[in-house]
Amino acid sequence: MKTLVWVEHEGGKIKDSTLPAVTAAAKLGEVHLLVAGKDVGKVAEAAAKIAGVGKVHVADDAALEHALAENVAPLVVELMGHHDAFITPATTTGKNIAPRVAALLDVMQVSDILSVESADTFTRPIYAGNAIATVQSTDAKKVLTVRGTAFEKAAAEGGSGTIEKVSGGKDVGLSKFVGAEIAASERPELTSAKIIVSGGRALGSSEQFHATIDPLADKLGAAVGASRAAVDAGYAPNDYQVGQTGKIVAPEVYIAIGISGAIQHLAGMKDSKVIVAINKDEDAPIFQIADIGLVGDLFKIVPELTQKL
Amino acid sequence: MKLLVAVKRVIDFNVKPRVKADGSGVDLANVKMSMNPFDEIAVEEAIRLKEKGAATEIVAVSVGPAKAQEALRTALAMGADRAILVQTDEEVEPLGVAKLLAKIAAEEDPGMIILGKQAIDDDSNQTGQMLAALLGWSQGTFASKVELDGGNAKVTREVDGGLETISLKLPAIVTTDLRLNEPRYASLPNIMKAKSKPLLVKSPEDYGVDAKPRLKTLKVVEPSKREAGVKVASVDELIGKLKTLGVVQ
Numbered sequence: 001m002k003t004l005v006w007v008e009h010e011g012g013k014i015k016d017s018t019l020p021a022v023t024a025a026a027k028l029g030e031v032h033l034l035v036a037g038k039d040v041g042k043v044a045e046a047a048a049k050i051a052g053v054g055k056v057h058v059a060d061d062a063a064l065e066h067a068l069a070e071n072v073a074p075l076v077v078e079l080m081g082h083h084d085a086f087i088t089p090a091t092t093t094g095k096n097i098a099p100r101v102a103a104l105l106d107v108m109q110v111s112d113i114l115s116v117e118s119a120d121t122f123t124r125p126i127y128a129g130n131a132i133a134t135v136q137s138t139d140a141k142k143v144l145t146v147r148g149t150a151f152e153k154a155a156a157e158g159g160s161g162t163i164e165k166v167s168g169g170k171d172v173g174l175s176k177f178v179g180a181e182i183a184a185s186e187r188p189e190l191t192s193a194k195i196i197v198s199g200g201r202a203l204g205s206s207e208q209f210h211a212t213i214d215p216l217a218d219k220l221g222a223a224v225g226a227s228r229a230a231v232d233a234g235y236a237p238n239d240y241q242v243g244q245t246g247k248i249v250a251p252e253v254y255i256a257i258g259i260s261g262a263i264q265h266l267a268g269m270k271d272s273k274v275i276v277a278i279n280k281d282e283d284a285p286i287f288q289i290a291d292i293g294l295v296g297d298l299f300k301i302v303p304e305l306t307q308k309l
Numbered sequence: 310m311k312l313l314v315a316v317k318r319v320i321d322f323n324v325k326p327r328v329k330a331d332g333s334g335v336d337l338a339n340v341k342m343s344m345n346p347f348d349e350i351a352v353e354e355a356i357r358l359k360e361k362g363a364a365t366e367i368v369a370v371s372v373g374p375a376k377a378q379e380a381l382r383t384a385l386a387m388g389a390d391r392a393i394l395v396q397t398d399e400e401v402e403p404l405g406v407a408k409l410l411a412k413i414a415a416e417e418d419p420g421m422i423i424l425g426k427q428a429i430d431d432d433s434n435q436t437g438q439m440l441a442a443l444l445g446w447s448q449g450t451f452a453s454k455v456e457l458d459g460g461n462a463k464v465t466r467e468v469d470g471g472l473e474t475i476s477l478k479l480p481a482i483v484t485t486d487l488r489l490n491e492p493r494y495a496s497l498p499n500i501m502k503a504k505s506k507p508l509l510v511k512s513p514e515d516y517g518v519d520a521k522p523r524l525k526t527l528k529v530v531e532p533s534k535r536e537a538g539v540k541v542a543s544v545d546e547l548i549g550k551l552k553t554l555g556v557v558q
């Protein structure tokens with residue numbers, strides 16, 4: 001089987017989210033990559049070095065710069081003429097593009113796969129991860145999005161893929177990029193961080209959230225996350241949200257501070273290796289899944305922890 | 310401009326789903342069902358556009374069993390003008406739903422179709438994007454803000470790194486994220502009024518759509534459980550544990 005994997009990149013660099021998708025693709029067969037964007041020669045060269053990669057298709061066009069699904073989908077559909085599976089990471093970019101491609105191919109997509117059981121059978125979470133379904137696709141071609149935390153990252157070095165330019169990727173005139181507010185941060189990215197410090201509604205305000213959570217995260221070299229309640233209340237920006245409808249994370253250590261542990265939050269972090277919970281309510285559901293729990297006032301505990309580490 | 314909103318009847322978001330012992334799926338017998346929360350946001354956004362004078366009529370559509378009428382009545386009580394139920398007892402996947410919605414869009418000729426970004430039962434996150442593909446329309450997914458401006462819609466999207474704003478040529482598909490708005494509760498008089506609003510019942514065959522599933526569910530199991538660990542009494546003890554686990558030096 002020939003697979004085509006969507007390469008996520010930003011600022012001339014491949015994003016880590018691409019690498020688990022490559023691993024999933026390798027379980028199905030030959031791995032080809034698609035690098036689409038503007039001035040992406042460097043990205044293509046780096047992509048060719050990912051371990052196990054055969055061919056790297058490069059589409060370089062201004063119309064592809066912001067990965068608008070309307071412009072990207074026809075390009076992918078054309079390449080799918082000689083590929084059997086289209087695979088993207090289950091990121092907001094992947095989730096935006098893959099179903100558009102699937103519908104144009106008349107294929108029912110399998111979203112957010114956790115494992116590859118065979119060439120046509122996959123497991124995926126449903127009901128916010130409260131159940132795991134094993135599904136078999138009866139379509140001739142497959143369209144899959146891959147949950148990054150469920151697969152090992154492919155090695156970024158060691159491959160020797162060949163680069164092939166492809167045409168296509170015109171501006172179909174349906175949508176235009178206007179602007180972006182992308183938070184610049186020195187901290188690691190949530191989905192690939194080894195340690196995450198996450199805050200909930202108990203933080204009480206945006207000021208207290210940052211004054212309490214940020215120093216601990218900086219001390220640990222951790223990424224900062226938040227519960228949906230904290231994001232909805234405006235204490236933290238939307239891209240911090242961990243949960244069913246936010247980001248799915250599985251770091252080595254997840255420190256949940258003032259987070260009660262709603263089902264939809266647990267769905268986003270329960271695969272973390274070690275979960276630490278700090279909460280004043282000893283009956284909070286978060287303690288039922290935490291490896292280490294500490295009951296008490298977070299405004300006393302967290303500064304003390306930060307200072308003593 | 311006419312607006313179409315798609316709504317799905319799903320397990321209520323407060324209910325913890327239980328996997329059936331035979332592994333065939335999730336037990337939905339005698340379980341509270343409601344409108345998918347993201348779809349409520351879609352209905353609310355449509356109503357706000359109408360209240361601002363940007364839209365003239367709101368048609369709510371659902372694909373599902375006879376009981377999906379309840380979700381449509383909720384949409385009507387919130388402020389939609391009329392409803393269409395494509396009734397079927399078979400499971401219809403996002404691709405099938407998108408095909409049915411595309412046929413309805415061809416009949417109704419809306420300027421915008423608003424859908425929830427995902428349903429909280431199958432968590433697919435596909436229908437809106439698939440519908441946009443089938444209609445050849447623009448798509449603004451995971452929207453946290455929608456502004457109409459002549460023949461275009463400016464949509465702010467919640468993306469992994471933050472927010473992105475795009476301009477869409479109308480007609481367009483918009484899928485809603487959590488922070489687009491806070492849906493209203495239907496008032497009792499409006500719930501009563503909704504009972505007499507038109508609700509048309511159709512079948513997939515009426516639209517000539519083959520909505521047979523493409524995915525076979527082989528089994529459904531519970532995820533592996535996580536056991537509760539230990540509680541510690543102090544920060545020092547916590548740091549000690551973290552050191553034992555090799556998490557901190």
